[in-house]
Every structure is written in structure tokens, then in C-alpha cells.
Amino acid sequence: MSDTHAQTVRFVRDSMLPQAAPPAGQAGAVRWLRENLFSGWLNTILTVLGLIAVFFLLRGLVPWFAHSVWNANTLTECREIIAQIWGPDARGACFAVVRDRWQQWLFGFYPAHLYWRPVLALVLLFVALAPVLVPGMSRRLMAVSAIYPFLGFWLLWGGSMWLPVVALLGFVIGWVVWRALRGVSPLLAIIAAVIVPVLWWLLAAAPVDRALSSAIPLGIDAVRSDRFGGFVLSLTIGVAAISLSLPLGIALALGRRSDMFLIKTMSVCFIEFIRGVPLITLLFTASLLLNYFLPPGTSFDIILRVIIMVTLFAAAYIAEVIRGGLAALPRGQYEAADALGLNYFQAQRLIVLPQALKISIPGIVSTFIGLFKDTTLVIFVGLLDPLKGITDAVRASMEWKGIYWEPYIFVGTIFFIFCFGMSRYSMYLERRLKRDNR
Amino acid sequence: MNRTVFLSTLSIAALAAVAASAATLDDVKSRGELVCGVNPGLTGFAAPDAQGNWSGFDISLCRAVAAAVLGDGNKVRFVPTTAETRFTALASGEVDILARNSTWTFSRDTDLGLDFAGVNYYDGQGFMVKQDLGVTSAKELDGATICIQTGTTTEMNLADYFASNNMSYTPVAIQSNAEGEQQYLAGACDAYTTDVSGLAATRAAFASPNDHIILPEIISKEPLGPATRQGDSQWTDIVRWTLNALVAAEEYGVTSANIEELAASSENPEVRRLLGTEGGLGEMIGLDAEWAKRAISTTGNYGEIFSATVGESTPIGLARGLNAQWTQGGLLYAPPFR
Numbered sequence: 001m002s003d004t005h006a007q008t009v010r011f012v013r014d015s016m017l018p019q020a021a022p023p024a025g026q027a028g029a030v031r032w033l034r035e036n037l038f039s040g041w042l043n044t045i046l047t048v049l050g051l052i053a054v055f056f057l058l059r060g061l062v063p064w065f066a067h068s069v070w071n072a073n074t075l076t077e078c079r080e081i082i083a084q085i086w087g088p089d090a091r092g093a094c095f096a097v098v099r100d101r102w103q104q105w106l107f108g109f110y111p112a113h114l115y116w117r118p119v120l121a122l123v124l125l126f127v128a129l130a131p132v133l134v135p136g137m138s139r140r141l142m143a144v145s146a147i148y149p150f151l152g153f154w155l156l157w158g159g160s161m162w163l164p165v166v167a168l169l170g171f172v173i174g175w176v177v178w179r180a181l182r183g184v185s186p187l188l189a190i191i192a193a194v195i196v197p198v199l200w201w202l203l204a205a206a207p208v209d210r211a212l213s214s215a216i217p218l219g220i221d222a223v224r225s226d227r228f229g230g231f232v233l234s235l236t237i238g239v240a241a242i243s244l245s246l247p248l249g250i251a252l253a254l255g256r257r258s259d260m261f262l263i264k265t266m267s268v269c270f271i272e273f274i275r276g277v278p279l280i281t282l283l284f285t286a287s288l289l290l291n292y293f294l295p296p297g298t299s300f301d302i303i304l305r306v307i308i309m310v311t312l313f314a315a316a317y318i319a320e321v322i323r324g325g326l327a328a329l330p331r332g333q334y335e336a337a338d339a340l341g342l343n344y345f346q347a348q349r350l351i352v353l354p355q356a357l358k359i360s361i362p363g364i365v366s367t368f369i370g371l372f373k374d375t376t377l378v379i380f381v382g383l384l385d386p387l388k389g390i391t392d393a394v395r396a397s398m399e400w401k402g403i404y405w406e407p408y409i410f411v412g413t414i415f416f417i418f419c420f421g422m423s424r425y426s427m428y429l430e431r432r433l434k435r436d437n438r
Numbered sequence: 439m440n441r442t443v444f445l446s447t448l449s450i451a452a453l454a455a456v457a458a459s460a461a462t463l464d465d466v467k468s469r470g471e472l473v474c475g476v477n478p479g480l481t482g483f484a485a486p487d488a489q490g491n492w493s494g495f496d497i498s499l500c501r502a503v504a505a506a507v508l509g510d511g512n513k514v515r516f517v518p519t520t521a522e523t524r525f526t527a528l529a530s531g532e533v534d535i536l537a538r539n540s541t542w543t544f545s546r547d548t549d550l551g552l553d554f555a556g557v558n559y560y561d562g563q564g565f566m567v568k569q570d571l572g573v574t575s576a577k578e579l580d581g582a583t584i585c586i587q588t589g590t591t592t593e594m595n596l597a598d599y600f601a602s603n604n605m606s607y608t609p610v611a612i613q614s615n616a617e618g619e620q621q622y623l624a625g626a627c628d629a630y631t632t633d634v635s636g637l638a639a640t641r642a643a644f645a646s647p648n649d650h651i652i653l654p655e656i657i658s659k660e661p662l663g664p665a666t667r668q669g670d671s672q673w674t675d676i677v678r679w680t681l682n683a684l685v686a687a688e689e690y691g692v693t694s695a696n697i698e699e700l701a702a703s704s705e706n707p708e709v710r711r712l713l714g715t716e717g718g719l720g721e722m723i724g725l726d727a728e729w730a731k732r733a734i735s736t737t738g739n740y741g742e743i744f745s746a747t748v749g750e751s752t753p754i755g756l757a758r759g760l761n762a763q764w765t766q767g768g769l770l771y772a773p774p775f776r
Contacts, residue, residue, distance in 0.1 A: 075643065101488055104490075109489070224515075226517070284526075288523065288532060291531050292530065379518075379520065380523060381523070382478075384478070393486050395481075396477075396478075396479030396484070397481070398639075402619060404616055
């Protein structure tokens with residue numbers, strides 16, 4: 001007899017038994033497996049089938065990746081190296097193509113000595129986004145955000161410094177006019193703040209730009225749009241379209257819920273028309289049909305045309321996502337805003353939109369991710385996107401003809417990093433903004 | 439070859455609008471640059487290198503035209519066009535000339551409103567099979583599965599050929615050349631069919647080219663040539679005669695190496711007219727006297743272009759075949775320069 005019950009009167013237990021370890025079948029990995037993978041005959045069969053599928057996948061993939069060759073100049077060389085090391089029947093990945101041509105996937109045909117410009121533009125993009133996306137950043141950085149569109153444009157396309165400066169001046173003039181007239185009449189100030197900059201861009205900007213350029217020729221090497229390609233192109237279109245489509249989408253969503261007949265009708269027509277038409281149709285329109293409508297001799301940059309079309313396309317979707325958020329807001333919120341005596345814009349800005357946008361975050365980010373991936377469709381209008389355009393161009397060279405999966409894996413990985421990043425950020429944002437139901 | 443006439447309606451509708459502003463030559467001169475629609479990537483015919491410099495058989499023709507018109511073979515902007523958008527891009531004025539291995543057909547020349555300025559490569563559709571299939575003739579392909587690019591007339595040629603020979607086949611639809619190679623190698627189909635030039639390039643890139651054979655039958659005619667917009671005869675003439683000049687140069691033995699010497703000293707009146715030493719032919723098409731000389735010295739004559747881009751000294755290794763001079767049993771026959 002053990003010592004456990006030494007102090008105990010026979011048959012009557014008055015001390016606790018120490019906890020024993022659970023039986024082997026009810027603990028740790030075994031229990032997890034039983035509960036999750038083999039809990040019944042159906043699940044057991046599915047598990048076994050799944051394991052077999054995984055096994056066959058890995059049997060093909062693992063050696064293929066393990067036999068990767070990174071140092072070679074042609075596909076033939078890759079094959080020779082693989083045959084030499086792993087035997088004549090071995091198959092392996094030839095990632096040497098990525099090593100050889102990675103610049104082309106990232107930068108397209110951007111001049112090699114100017115690669116620093118798109119890189120700097122990307123770094124500055126994060127600086128410009130920081131005050132918008134991260135709480136607690138210095139508000140002074142907002143200045144960077146405000147001038148970034150012009151700075152980014154100048155860095156990417158180069159040319160005279162005065163073009164973006166003169167364009168930016170339009171906004172400055174608008175602001176000055178608004179400040180000056182605000183005391184006289186708010187409505188007049190707003191109207192003047194719209195009309196004066198437009199007049200500036202239409203009439204004064206070109207001569208001023210010419211005068212300044214000839215007086216103080218400050219500029220960097222211009223890069224033409226047909227040198228753009230790969231991820232520089234995708235990111236340029238993606239970032240521009242994302243940042244332009246959000247405000248446009250909000251305006252359309254509000255317009256669609258507006259009581260004013262004309263605004264409501266125009267918003268509905270726009271949204272339904274754009275959503276009813278495939279993106280490729282819009283891109284074809286941008287690249288081919290627009291030429292018929294523009295006066296002969298005008299050449300309107302193809303990347304700009306694509307950005308406009310992609311923006312309009314995304315804005316229609318964003319508008320519907322935000323309208324969902326607006327509809328989800330309890331009626332009481334609108335009534336509360338009215339009861340406080342807020343006017344329409346104050347109510348939207350202070351009460352309605354902050355809540356509606358928060359509800360819409362997952363949908364908005366989904367739209368953005370979709371938009372970013374859709375930038376690969378620009379191959380259909382003759383721009384070299386990273387997925388098919390650049391890949392086909394690389395494959396057409398005799399050195400790399402016959403390569404198939406490796407470019408897709410490389411490009412897919414980069415797209416995954418960007419899209420996964422956006423997705424994680426949206427989840428972080430949702431958690432941060434979660435004010436109710438705590 | 440891709441011969442999709444997708445968007446053709448658009449092109450027709452478009453044509454009327456463009457015909458009004460027809461003078462492509464003036465546009466090109468004032469722009470200082472030729473805009474050339476090309477294949478985004480076809481081995482030997484058009485491909486950019488790591489620095490973004492385009493080269494290939496079709497590219498050389500664009501450079502020759504640029505040299506003739508603008509005096510510099512590098513003043514060309516290459517616009518990659520897909521099979522679906524190429525003719526619309528030309529009709530809408532997005533490109534000045536389409537040198538994109540496009541087959542000259544009746545409907546394209548008439549209905550689509552294009553002008554073909556000539557033929558720079560005589561191609562034809564063929565079949566590639568694995569050696570161990572034991573097939574030596576396309577007539578033995580009864581019941582085979584065949585990889586075929588969808589939406590092209592390669593597809594229609596195939597159907598015609600099998601119907602006329604009373605055979606059956608199972609098509610496996612593919613989207614691009616690269617996918618076709620992949621499917622064929624993976625065994626998804628017994629035979630892969632496309633233009634013979636494409637088959638040769640594909641086969642050359644295989645791990646073991648000798649395990650595959652290209653069957654001797656050529657089942658279609660594919661005269662590939664540069665296209666221009668209908669209604670601008672002057673521009674079409676420039677492209678046509680630049681191509682003819684390259685062909686004639688080979689016939690008369692004018693190469694990029696000896697062109698200066700021949701221009702100065704040749705006694706052959708045809709060569710003298712071609713190179714602008716006499717005759718004033720250039721003025722008749724709105725160019726100067728030395729247009730053809732510049733074109734030839736920029737790219738070399740037809741034979742030089744061929745052997746540098748797709749010929750037997752390159753990995754693609756195409757024989758001249760139909761693309762030899764008429765004096766060598768081929769079809770190249772430049773009309774007289776007179």
C-alpha cells in the first residue's frame with residue numbers, strides 16, 4: 001500500500017488525491033489530432049485524403065524548389081547545372097531569370113541610372129502616408145502629404161521643376177482667394193476659390209511655366225511614359241487611383257443619398273454605368289476611342305488616361321461600399337446631428353462619415369486590393385505590366401525562352417506582400433477604431 | 439498566327455474619322471519620331487532586352503522606315519500591341535505602322551480598312567510532335583489531341599485541314615505561346631500547332647530539342663507584313679518601298695558594309711537609282727534622295743536582317759526557304775526601282 005492514505009481511516013477518504021496526468025489518449029498532440037482531424041469516420045477519410053493531396057503536392061514542389069538555380073545566364077545553362085548536380089532526370093526552378101532581369105520586373109525600361117527616383121518616390125510615399133495612416137505622427141508631416149502628389153509626379157516623370165510648381169500654385173492661389181473673400185461672403189469665397197485656380201491652370205499656367213523654365217532652367221532628366229513598366233507602372237497607377245478614388249467615391253456615395261434630384265440622378269447614372277461595364281472596356285476606351293474625340297494632334301499621356309479610367313472605375317465601387325456603411329448607420333445618428341443644429345456638411349463630417357467609413361473599412365480595402373491587382377490589365381492597352389507584359393518580353397529573349405512558372409512566382413510574391421500588407425493594415429485600423437461594444 | 443478580328447467593328451467605325459487627317463508623313467516628321475506597333479514579345483521578331491532596347495526581325499523594318507523618313511533608325515517609339523488591339527491601335531492613329539507579324543488576308547486588307555505594304559516574312563502553319571509518338575506526317579494525326587491558340591485563324595486552318603483530310607482531332611485551348619509550350623511538354627496534347635517560325639523558336643528552347651520534330655506539312659499560307667491605314671497612299675508607299683529597297687539591296691549585293699563604296703562608284707543604274715545617286719526617286723514619295731541608302735545602312739539589307747535575327751546562325755535557326763530571293767528559288771521579288 002502506498003503512503004498516500006497513511007493518515008486516513010480505512011474506507012473513508014479525507015484527503016485529496018494529487019492530480020494525475022491525463023491518459024495519453026486525452027492529452028497534448030494526440031488529443032488535438034483526435035478532436036480536430038479524426039473525430040469521426042467522415043473526418044478521418046477527409047483527413048487522409050487531404051494528407052495524400054498535400055503529399056503529392058509537396059513531392060512535386062519540394063524537389064523543384066530545392067533544385068533552384070540562381071546563378072546562370074540562360075535557361076539552357078540552368079538545365080545543365082541542374083542535370084550536373086542532381087542527375088539528368090531532375091527538374092528544378094531556374095530563378096536565375098529573376099536574378100538576371102529583376103530590374104525589369106520592378107522598373108520596366110526606366111533608365112538604370114535613374115532607378116533612385118522611383119525608389120525615392122516610394123520612400124517618400126510612406127513618409128507622406130504616415131500622418132494619414134499612423135496615429136500620433138507629427139502633424140507637420142501633413143505638409144509632405146500635401147506636396148507629395150506633385151513631388152512624386154516630378155520624381156517619376158522628371159522634366160522641368162516648374163510644371164508641378166505651377167500646378168501646385170493653382171491650389172495656393174485658390175486658398176489665398178478663399179481666405180481673402182471669406183470675410184465678405186462664404187459662398188462667394190468658395191465659388192471664387194474654385195474658379196480662379198481653374199482659370200490659372202487653363203490660361204496662365206502654361207505661359208508662366210514657359211517663362212520660368214526659360215528664366216531659371218531647373219530640372220532633371222525627363223522620362224517618357226513608354227519607359228514605365230513593371231511594378232513602377234503598377235504602383236504609379238495603383239497609388240494614384242487609390243488616393244483619387246476614395247474622395248470621389250465618398251462624394252458619389254453622398255450624392256446618391258442626396259435629396260437633390262439632379263445630383264442624385266447623376267450619381268446613380270455614373271455609378272451604375274461604370275459598374276455595369278468591365279474595366280477592360282474602359283481601358284480600351286482610354287487607349288483607343290479617346291483618340292477619336294480629342295482634336296487631332298493632341299497626345300494625351302496614356303498612363304494618365306489609364307489612371308483616370310481606373311480611378312473612375314474604383315470610385316464607383318467605393319461609392320457603393322460607402323453607401324452600405326451609410327445605410328448601416330442607425331437613423332438616430334442622423335437625427336441626433338439634426339437635433340444638435342449641425343448643417344449638412346458639419347453633420348456628415350463630424351457624425352455620419354466617421355462612423356460610416358469605419359463600418360466600410362473592410363469593403364474599401366478589398367476594393368483597393370482588387371484595384372491594385374487589376375493594374376495588370378493594362379497589358380491590353382500596350383503598357384508593360386509586371387505579370388504578363390514584362391514576363392512575355394523576358395520570355396521572348398532567346399536566353400529565357402521556355403521559362404514558365406518562375407516569373408509568375410516572383411511577381412505573385414511581390415503582389416502578395418503588398419496586398420497582404422494592405423489587408424493587415426485594415427485589420428489593425430478596425431481594431432484601433434473599435435469604440436463600441438467594448 | 440493570331441488573326442483575331444476582335445474589335446473589328448470598332449476599327450471600321452474608326453476609320454472614317456482618321457481618313458480625314460491622313461498625312462501620316464507630316465505627323466511623323468513634325469513629331470520627330472515614328473510610332474511602331476509591335477508584338478510585346480515574339481522570339482526573333484520583336485523583343486526588348488534587359489535595357490529596354492528592342493530588336494528583332496519586325497523591329498528592323500520599323501528602324502529602316504524611321505531611317506528613311508527621319509534619318510535616324512533610333513527615332514522610333516515601339517508600342518506593344520496585343521493580338522486583339524493591334525488593328526484598332528493602327529486605325530485610331532495610336533501607331534503609324536503595324537509591324538507585328540500580321541497575316542495579309544483579304545478581309546483585313548478590305549473590310550478592316552488596312553493596307554498591307556508588302557510581305558516581309560512568308561510563314562505557314564505547321565505541327566510539332568514528340569519524336570516517340572512515331573508520327574512522321576500530319577496525315578497520321580487522326581484522333582490526336584492538339585494544342586491550339588483560341589480565337590485565331592490558326593484554329594480555323596486546323597479545322598479546315600482535318601475536315602478536308604477526313605480526320606478527327608480534339609482541340610486543347612490555350613491562351614499564349616508560353617502556355618502552349620507548357621501544355622505540350624506536360625503531355626496535355628500530342629501535337630502543338632502554330633506558325634513554323636514560332637515552332638522552330640519554341641523547339642530550340644526545349645531542354646532536349648531532338649526529342650521533338652516539326653512535321654513537313656505546311657497547312658496554311660501566312661504572308662506576314664507591315665500594315666498601314668487605308669487612305670494614306672503616300673505613307674503606304676513609303677513603307678512598301680522601304681521594304682522593297684531592303685529586298686532589292688540584297689538582290690544587287692548592296693550591304694551595310696559596302697553601301698558607301700557602291701553609292702560612290704557603282705555603275706549599275708538600278709543600284710544608282712536605289713541609292714539616290716541618280717533618278718530622284720526619293721522626291722516622288724516625299725523624301726530626299728538618300729532615303730533608301732539610310733535605311734539599308736541602318737539595318738542592313740533583307741538578308742543581313744534575316745541572318746542577324748532569325749537565320750541559321752541564331753539559336754532559332756530558320757532556313758531562308760520561301761524567304762529567299764526569287765533568283766534563289768524563294769518568293770522575294772522587289773519591283774524595279776525606276
